[in-house]
Amino acid sequence: RFSGTFVGNAESASPAAAASPPAVAAATVPAVPTIPVVPTVVGVPNAVAEGVLNPNEVKPPASGTRKARVLYDYEAADSSELALVADEMITVYSLPGMDPDWLIGERGNQKGKVPVTYLELLS
Secondary structure, three states: OOOOOOOOOOOOOOHHHHHOHHHHHHHHOOOOOOOOOOOOOOOOOOHHHHHHHOHHHOOOOOOOOEEEEEOOOEOOOOOOEOOEOOOOEEEEEOOOOOOOOEEEEEEOOEEEEEEHHHEEEOO
16 A cells, blocks of 8 residues: 555545645655756757866866876767877876766877777876
8 A cells, every 4th residue: 555645536545645744745746856958959069068078178187197008099079089099198087977988188289088998097
């Protein structure tokens, strides 16, 4: 029996279940919090998502950067990624909230996301 979670026929509900506060709360308050929906236009990057993880607009952390040797060539899929050449050395670091399979890589003044599986992390 599910006490106070369903609103049903008044004849079949017991007086105690109908008057309980959980039944009133369940009827007036959504049980699941809602997630705000941000409208997007196809082909235009979402400003909220880009602002958080846009590698060109972030500074490397004061500590936590590492050197990495690139194991395989990698062609960047878009402008947020950094193309890699096997055996080159780059500096890498992670950002809060970033997918753990990716790091931010820097080579000179170029910066972008790089896949961790293409790297040998050093020191």
